[in-house]
Amino acid sequence: MTVYRVGGVVRDRLLGRDSQDADHVVVGATPEDMRARGFRPVGKDFPVFLHPDSGEEYALARTERKSGRGYHGFVFHTGPDVSLEDDLARRDLTVNAMAETEDGQIIDPHGGRRDLEARVLRHVSPAFREDPVRILRLGRFHARLPDFRIADETRELCRAMVADGEVEHLVPERVWQELSGALMATRPSRFFELLRECGALAVLLPELDRLFGVPQVAEHHPEIDTGIHTLMVVDQAARMNGSLPARFAALVHDLGKGLTPADQLPRHVGHEKAGLAPIRAVCERLRVSVECRDLALQVGEHHLVAHRAAELRPETVVRLFERLDAFRRPERLEPFLLACEADRRGRTGREDEAYPQADFLRRAHAEAAAVEARPFVEQGLEGPAIAQAVHTERVRRIAALSRA
Known part of the structure; x- marks a missing residue:
């Protein structure tokens, strides 16, 4: 029984980066051997075990054979006869197909170290095309490692996979897992650029794909193209360390904006309300978390209101906070403001512009949230009269702030 560190932990160490991956592959062992040493089994499709002390994952070396469509269409084989080289050959990218012995020796049968030095993401073998999740993983690594390029032959393989219909068989949970990981990377736009180039975006996120080529008013959007603007906004949100x-x-x-009639372009009157249905559709289809869905709907509907914060009537500012539920849930305000600021900065030549609207709305919220119901109760008000009095006082305080 021999244990090797594999995959991301080896890649990141060679890049001089901290790694969250602590995966190990075990050669020459059976599930019974692992349980006898105190490892706890957790794998359903193939034997994966948790170390009894560290909790890190240890997987038995395995091979795989395509047996059907999609992510689950594989038959796995594990056993003492499966070598380390057999296990590494089934991995997706050369930079992820390296192993390290306990004494630090690197085992690299597919040139991963060479590709790390050349800053290239390249598939290990033609078997890459058998698993559509690998397109998403490739995109995620491209977003995480923006100074790397994707090998031409790997891009071509992705296009062929989409043409073969493999992407249509991806399960929603796996798509969301990879998409959310890409969103939290350094340059999320790289993920969506790859998906669009190979045709996967039109299959997985047609609502986003249709934004490319849709014009906007150049005065407000020098980049003009709505799809390009969207990717600039996502990168700004990452740059600002958004959640x-x-x-x-x-x-x-x-x-x-993808639903605006052609005769109204490049203006997009009412796109905020029009966008709520496709946002809900995306969230339902990908089974997006409730927290992500709710904020997406709020930003989609109210981002233009935030942009006009300095011009708003105090009554409108209070109504905005009420619609965000920011008095009961004040933690909602900051991610809302960050997304709005990213929208304003996600435009050509305006990436570093100030966004005073956010500071004003923070101060306005603090003033309004400080209003308490107790004084009105002590005055003898009851029921709806208390809520109205609180609302009126909030408006009065924001009006005073605006004048100041």
């Missing part, structure tokens, strides 16, 4: 809900909201905030 996953904020980055997802940035991604889908303008979906309504």
Whole structure:
């Protein structure tokens, strides 16, 4: 029984980066051997075990054979006869197909170290095309490692996989897992650029794909193309270290512009309301978390209101906070403001512009949230009269702030 560190932990160490991956492959062992040493089995499709002390994953070396469509269409084989080289040959990219012995020796049968030095993402073998998830993983690594390029032959393989219909068999949970991982990377736009180039975006996110080529008013959007603007907004949200809900909201905030009638272009009157249905459709289809869905709907509907914060009547500012539910759930305000600021900065030549609207709305919220119901109760007000009095006082305080 021999244990090797494999995959991401080896790649990241060679890149001089900290790694969250701590995967190991075990050669020459059976499931019974692992259980006898105290490892706890967790794998359903193939034997994966948790170390009894560290909790890290240890998988038995395995081979795989295509048996059907999609992510689950594989038959796996494990056993003491499966070698380390057999296991590495089934992996997706050369930079992920390296192993390391306990004494630090690198085992690299597919040139992963060479590709790391050349900053290239390249598939290990033609078997790459058998698993459509690998397109998403490739895109995620491209977003995480923006100084790497994708090998031409790997791009061509992705296009062939889409043409063969493999992407249509991806399960929603796996798509969301990879998409959310890409959103949290350094340059999320790289993920969506790859998907669009190979045709997968039209299959998985047609609501986003249709934004490319849709014009906007050049005065407000020097980049003109709505799809390009959207990817700039997502990268801005990443640059500002936004949370996953904020980055997802940035991604889908303008979906309504894909529904604007051609005779109204390049203007998009009412795109905020029009975008709510496609946002809901994306969230339902990909089984997006409730937190991400709710913020995406709020940003989609109200981002233009936030942009006009300095011009708004105090009554409108209070109504905005009420619609965000920001008095009961104040933690919603910051991700909303970050997504709105990313939208304003996600435009050619305006990437570093100030966004004073956010500071004003923070101060306005603090003033309004400080209003308490107790004084009105002590005055003898009851029921709806208390809520109205609180609302009126909030409006009064924001009006005073605006004058100041």
